[in-house]
Amino acid sequence: MTSMTMIQAIRSAMDVKLGMDGDVVVFGEDVGYFGGVFRCTDGLQAKYGASRVFDTPIAEGGLVGVAIGMGANGLRPVVEIQFADYFYPAYDQIVSEAARLRYRSAGDFTAPLTIRMPCGGGIYGGQTHSQSPEALFTHVCGLRTVMPSNPYDAKGLLVASIECDDPVIFLEPKRLYNGPFDGHHDRPVVPWAGHPLAEVPEGHYSVPLESAAVRRPGNALTVLAYGTMVWVSEAAARETGIDAEIIDLRSLWPLDLETIVRSVTKTGRCVIVHEATRTSGFGAELAALVQEHCFYHLEAPIERVAGWDTPYPHAQEWAYFPGPARVGAAFRRVTEA
Amino acid sequence: MTSMTMIQAIRSAMDVKLGMDGDVVVFGEDVGYFGGVFRCTDGLQAKYGASRVFDTPIAEGGLVGVAIGMGANGLRPVVEIQFADYFYPAYDQIVSEAARLRYRSAGDFTAPLTIRMPCGGGIYGGQTHSQSPEALFTHVCGLRTVMPSNPYDAKGLLVASIECDDPVIFLEPKRLYNGPFDGHHDRPVVPWAGHPLAEVPEGHYSVPLESAAVRRPGNALTVLAYGTMVWVSEAAARETGIDAEIIDLRSLWPLDLETIVRSVTKTGRCVIVHEATRTSGFGAELAALVQEHCFYHLEAPIERVAGWDTPYPHAQEWAYFPGPARVGAAFRRVTEA
Amino acid sequence: MTPYPPLRLHVPEPPGRPGRETDFSYLKLSPAGAVRRPPVDVRPSGTEDIVDQLVRVLDDDGRAVGPWDPKADPQLLLAGLRAMLKTRFLDARMLVAQRQKKLSFYMQCLGEEAIGVGQALSLRPDDMCFPTYRQQGILVARGYSLVDMMCQLFSNERDPVKGRQLPVMYTSRRHGFFSISGNLATQYIQAVGWAMASAIRGDTRIASAWIGDGSTAEADFHSALTFAAVYRAPVILNIVNNQWAISSFQGIAGGEAASFAARGVGNGIVSLRVDGNDFLAVLSVSGWAAERARRGLGPTLVEWTTYRAGAHSTSDDPSKYRPADDWGRFPLGDPVARLKKHLVAIGAWSDGEHEAAMKAIEAEVVAAQKEAESHGTLASGLVHDASTMFDDVYRDIPAHLLRQRRELEDLS
């Protein structure tokens, strides 16, 4: 066990898999010699050589396209999209190809690839370095979408994603890379060091996909969150004193619906929190599912706290970010309803 | 007034706008000389010349990209994506550029373009000629998403879309091009001729965006549908004898929420029907909104009837298509709950 | 300031339209044997000077001439002829079957048979092809079962892709034939990735990528050229320029100002423009390109000049946008007739043998169809069970799809 930041944990997952499995390759823009703009692949090219860890041209569609071809030829590519805001040029390859290949060939060809991308705001990145596009993947059948909220899960889920035979979209909340950020941007930065979820085994382990984690048991309401919003929700629970049960979804789709239903059936109230824009966000699916499965237990409307339906503004970042105040207000509304 | 098919109505909208406004241009793959694979632009090049109506290279990203540049230079482009299944290569230009340009430049530049695309199944088109990707647009702030269900609306909404200063995604349910298809694929084809909604003025008129239409008033439950599913829902109501209030959304986003809330408040029950895959489909947003706004009036869980979460299969088309039987079963469940 | 006249938009027009005969002089032709044959280790810029010429082997008299003569074993040529004929018969029968509604849709490759067949015969069986919908010749040449092909076309209960795809969207990993996508061009960059994987793994298998003239405008074409050049991927980048993309002439794809082969040179890729209706040229250039790839010398791009003799698909009517008799006037002729003439000229074949071969092949195709139809057709409704629809979305069926499958089953 060592204490790792989320960056180190993610790197460690790739390191472990590169070491264990000669078919794993890692590539993307600036990931080779330099080690990635967030340093997630730092040192891996030096360790495994340039034909296993390398830089690519700036062509997201191209790099996902070659990854699919490599997957069809027996490799297990792990590619990085430099920012989630830049996956759009690769969308056709992701949706029409990676997600459909097994189905359309009835299993004759498959593309087991993992697409990593840093997502989310809170770093003054403006509208093109802050997006959370998860709903654009959860709508696509054939894809798995995963988002960890801490170093332990990040490594375990990334290992599981690389080992998974389905294509996985692995979203990394970049604001959590260096510490468990709870939305209080005006307070001193909290590092990962010392946090129990930053205790990460150096070797191989995995966290199963499709399994949510109850981060905070509670009885007053159920909170469905993932990524940075798990920490924001914890802060909101602390600050409002409301006994929230906070579920960290970890795997967005396919989803651990059971854990959700069990909790909402118990609490009768539900708040969904995500950073992505609200309309047609993944929160909509969660709300629809919860009311479908827990209708007769619900005592208040399910609320969604989410990014506003605007691009992520640069100077108004903290008015946009769904911080503890907004989340806490929703807790209050839902418990008082 | 003439009786028009949906194809003729759509053509007429472009014809009227090309005639009225010298800034309107129409282009896309095969839309020029040939008049489009569905003939929607037939005769327009001959009438307005090849610099106003023309063929483009097979590059969806490219043709949307040039449309944005043209929009910034004062034109009002109406482009066709040959099938909605092929918009993916244009997604970056649509999301990162068309939808964001006004915002990021604080109104300094805008791109008033209309992107037409035939969508939906029921024509044995297989997984790449049958998709309904509306949710991939409704999640994107800055876009308007529209889907007509009949010739009158098709023309009126298309005129309104072309005149709108925001970028509009205009989805055309291709199974409705030639008749009001209600899902009974084994019955004789019903043409538009003679249908009241096929009575279309030849000249200029528009149907306002953001306005839903109540297609069938009723008291037993509210049905939210659009495109082909409006006709399928009417068939289901007829066949089950359930007094459904069927709302044709027409504008998916921004949405006429008022009409929806008024209806569900009255009926207390709601079924949402769409052809797109269910998970994270637009139905999820509708369900989330309805339970948010009508929670205390709801007497049963909101149900979604949608395409299964698989690609659209070719040979199993009618097991996939959400036809009257599946929709009717949902009506029964929801009214009996 | 100088007064400039108003600008005007140039929109390329084809050199022929219904009622106006095509002027084929736009096709820059070279005489057979005229183009030099660079060594296989030619540098990326080493084909710059010949990229707009047209590599040809067969002259008008059916003789093989010049440096690109593959000096092929006549048995190989005969195998090619048979595969081309079989492909043509298959297409013809399936067009009829489509009109009979036994399949929902069909796409023939009439006039382009030499390219797929010739390249397949130049590759090793385990080299991987990433075809478009007009390379059925590859499957035929590699001996894929006609019955399996037709079962796919009929979407019947033996359809290897379980009815999930439109007809012609074959897949056969065992025959080195990648699953065809309905989305144009996507497979072009995947082929490069497959080839890169070969290089990463220290393998010797190479990839063959396919795209149409129209589809070169798509993004994936550019990605493919970039990645292939950067990593010197062992891949053959084929462009089938059959002059049309549905109703759009190749000028709309950018073929007016430069050949498609020139795109390769612009990206630092060894590139050639070749007579795609000349089976010997196809064999020769494919073999040369394969040798380059396998020797680690990097990618080769080949623009095959040919003509889409038929409609784009069974949904298309080309008489709406081009002269009806265009193919008959296409200067590079019919690849089958040209190879036959050569074989007869070298004494390896005769009219009688040809006649007999045609009969035998037709009988084989008819027999295959009969067998395939016995497993059902889309019209007959004998298709894979609807519940199979939920398989293969993921490796294992997740909970939500099990629920949906149950819902479907409950309904019936």
Place this chain on the structure above:
Amino acid sequence: MTPYPPLRLHVPEPPGRPGRETDFSYLKLSPAGAVRRPPVDVRPSGTEDIVDQLVRVLDDDGRAVGPWDPKADPQLLLAGLRAMLKTRFLDARMLVAQRQKKLSFYMQCLGEEAIGVGQALSLRPDDMCFPTYRQQGILVARGYSLVDMMCQLFSNERDPVKGRQLPVMYTSRRHGFFSISGNLATQYIQAVGWAMASAIRGDTRIASAWIGDGSTAEADFHSALTFAAVYRAPVILNIVNNQWAISSFQGIAGGEAASFAARGVGNGIVSLRVDGNDFLAVLSVSGWAAERARRGLGPTLVEWTTYRAGAHSTSDDPSKYRPADDWGRFPLGDPVARLKKHLVAIGAWSDGEHEAAMKAIEAEVVAAQKEAESHGTLASGLVHDASTMFDDVYRDIPAHLLRQRRELEDLS
């Protein structure tokens, strides 16, 4: 079969790394004055033979030589020098301000100033530029207010884009400067569309498109070349090859086997490779390309050879991936020093005047900064009100955004 050795992946490596001096011989240089100057109505293939040479005007002694000498009015050159200096001072000051946290982020164009400035001075003021984040020189040359620029950089309450974009993402329709996107390459095809619109409307305005070497790998680059060639759009397609894309050398973008200018030729576009640190070459080639566009002769692609002297952005540390003193050894030198030398050589300028100009410009920049800061900085929190966040998503604010705005207001 022949035994082939296992394939191996080629991964391009730069000719220099930290601790290993760059060998700049990979840059094919031509002597000043050596490249011929085709007539403006040259055919698309007419620059094939010179596309890998390097158009240069200034020789080592600061003299203008050869057919590309623009014979420019010294006043124009002085305007260029001043705009370059102003750009450089602006960059230097903003780097410091960023370190002081007055702005969140900054990107300089050190070493590349001649290109944006020179092209701006070759265009008419109403020609539309579609820049990347390294063409601030265009705005400076066109006289955009430094205060407005800085207000954008400080994201303050006078920021013309209301704090919505990262610093350097300027927009000014009035100055023919298209809104910069954070997504690479997207504006390249939009420029072509803008130019096509000019042609459709019978206008005489042209467009200038900008992209970096690294970004040429993106799809939109390919679309732009295709559409520009097909419709002969009146556009200048600029590629700024500053050798790096963050940490990736231009070889990773495909610059190893062919120049980026060669991409243009491959698409049937008149293309040149030009010394981008030679202000006279920039003026001359830009003017030539603009004349071609305005005369309806179609697009011109220009690869400007230059060097990214500084870090990619304030978030980057180039010492991690390239030798620290690389720029000092770059063979094409510093564009400002080279133009100054020329002006002194022709007697239009002196060291004293230069010194004085530097002082005056610095004072102007400092004064502008003072004024801009009086309207706030990101650090000071004096920014556009949060409620403005909901404006401009659509032309009119729709109901759901009014609800969200109310929710935000209720919160505070």
